Amino acid sequence: MAKQDRAVRTRQQLIRSAAEAFDQGGFALSSLTGIARGAGVSSGALHFHFRSKQALGAAVETAAVGLLQDILAPRPGDRPAPLGNLVDTSHVLARRLTEDVVLRAGFGLAADVTWRQDVALWQVWGGWVRSTLTQARSEGALAPDVPLEDVISTVTAAVAGTQALARLDVEWSPRYAVAQFWNLMLPRISAAMVPLDRACQTAPHE
Structure with a gap:
């Protein structure tokens, strides 16, 4: 059993080192x-x-997908409003991208032209955004004049893209950028405005 545990730890160490x-x-x-x-x-x-x-x-990439799916997975007994859930989850994703090198590397591989694989984390994220916004539209939570496909592509790109910008500028804060994004986006897309303090979860200098 100890030998098996060592093998698991070694594999995890190699995955983390590769991600770094x-x-x-x-x-x-x-x-x-x-x-x-x-x-x-x-x-x-x-x-x-x-x-x-x-x-x-x-x-x-497989480890990163697992981390992302854990972030996106519904919690037992929890039935949040779709737009509020989208805002909250995007903040969690931005924070985890800052903190977790395996998750960050997974998104980085998806944008790496030298990497070829079937799974792309931004597609997993985009699929969840689509299902959540589709639910919001069916429940009447989206403003009626908002084009669904436009919102899906904008949210997917904005949240996943903040980490790419952070690679180019160490002073760029993905968490603050996501908060500012929702400050601008929510009044436009929400039929009944989500409380602004939900969008502003991240302080400017956090």
């Missing part, structure tokens, strides 16, 4: 030697768990 490497330098420029060193294991141990960098990248 992909996040900092992209998939193509990351080396297996550097990833093994970052995880504190030998190259042989890395190849025991992952036969190639492609397999390691897929593991990072």
Whole structure:
């Protein structure tokens, strides 16, 4: 059992080290030697768990999808209003993207031209945004003149894109950007305005 636990920990360390490497330098420029060193294991141990960098990248992406799905999953017994849920979840996602390198690397791989895989985290996020806004439209929570497809694409891109901008400017705050986005967006799309303090969950200097 102890040997199995060590194997699980080693695999997790390699996934995290790979995520850090992909996040900092992209998939193509990351080396297996550097990833093994970052995880504190030998190259042989890395190849025991992952036969190639492609397999390691897929593991990072799979782990990131799991983290994202956990953020998006409904809580037992919780039936929040769809627009309020969308705002709250976008704040959680922005915070987690700042804090969790595996989740951040997953979104980064989706935008990396050197990476080719079937799963793209922004598509998972976009699908959830679509279902949540479709529910809001069916419940009459969206303003009647708001084009649904326009809102879906805008929300998907705005929230997922804040982290990409943070890569280019270390002073850029994804959490503050998301709060400001909702301050502008909610009055336009909401049939019955969501309380403004829900949009402004993040202080300017947080």
